[in-house]
Amino acid sequence: MGRYERLREGEKGAWLSIATYLGLAGVKLTIGYMFFSQALIADGYNNAADIVVSIAVLIGLRISQKPPDRDHPYGHFRAESIAALLAAFIIMVVGFQVLWGAGTSLFGETRTESPNLIAAWVAIGAAAIMFAVSWYNKRLAKKINSQGLLAVSKDNRVDAFVSVGAFIGIIAAYFHLGWVDSLAALIIGLVICYTAWHIFRDAAHSLSDGFHEEDLTPYRATIEELEHVHGLKMIRARKLGSSIHADVVIEVEPHLSVEDSHEIATQIENNLKNEHEIDHTNVHVEPKRKK
Incomplete structure (x- = not known):
């Protein structure tokens, strides 16, 4: 439905x-x-x-x-x-x-x-x-x-x-x-x-785009459990009525192609939608920082 x-x-x-x-x-x-x-x-x-x-x-x-x-x-x-x-x-x-x-x-x-x-x-x-x-x-x-x-x-x-x-x-x-x-x-x-x-x-x-910090915890868990996500730099969300929109910034290996990075972002969008009913997720991908 x-x-x-x-x-x-x-x-x-x-x-x-x-x-x-x-x-x-x-x-x-x-x-x-x-x-x-x-x-x-x-x-x-x-x-x-x-x-x-x-x-x-x-x-x-x-x-x-x-x-x-x-x-x-x-x-x-x-x-x-x-x-x-x-x-x-x-x-x-x-x-x-x-x-x-x-x-x-x-x-x-x-x-x-x-x-x-x-x-x-x-x-x-x-x-x-x-x-x-x-x-x-x-x-x-x-x-x-x-x-x-x-x-x-x-x-x-x-x-x-x-x-x-x-x-x-x-x-x-x-x-x-x-x-x-x-x-x-x-x-x-x-x-x-x-x-x-x-x-x-x-x-x-x-x-006023308020969103309780504790409500982000299950979203973080869903993103961080993905194999190719090496870091979750930022996640924020806001409610539009009963609909939730999220913004996510992740880190991946620098050698990944644009296509592979896009696939990871799409997977995050689908997982958040299927597991948490988030209608729209904007995922920004950055290369993993060298320590």
Whole structure:
């Protein structure tokens, strides 16, 4: 399965998340307002914000499928990162809104009414659904090697735990501890803001050509195990969405012909692509230095 086919396959997970979040957000907000649960309302807004994330990933997957053109010779793979960056700002606004509502309810003069147990069952049912969606998206992400969809699966799992937290808060509030429900909403608001920061940090790191040094270790091993590579002078990489591009400088015996050196470079490109899903590698060959 090629890169573009994998991107199209990943759309299934994004659409599943969007449909699930739409349904859960509507149910949670409706039940939350009807039965006075700040935690369930906050969880509903959390799911509403996650719709933005899933749509951003879907749009990114769609744009990333566009082939290279004159203005984008490396393709459009960074569309995923740009969409995620915009989504992070929207999610942060939602997080602040939830924090404001929870803080006003928790520290204001008017205490929160004890919610109905219906809100609790909605929360725990939603948690079970999100665990299932997370499991599906994680399997699909590993199958097609999609970093964007893997991030969605992690977000799904976090949402499941948030719903578990909302369930605990609602149960406690039912037993005349109304402030616990508001406290749970406050914690959920913090989780939303943390999720926004996490998405922003990863997207900004990718867009600024950041690449973790430890991630280069397996690439080095693949190159250095080749027989005719006598030295690896430099290797660096950068992410373009879910695609990785690498630059490599190796040393070979000075007596090798241009054709032989080219064959070694081609072998490095193929090995990195087959073993590590690196779509493009630029290999520079230099003669081995005399000691």
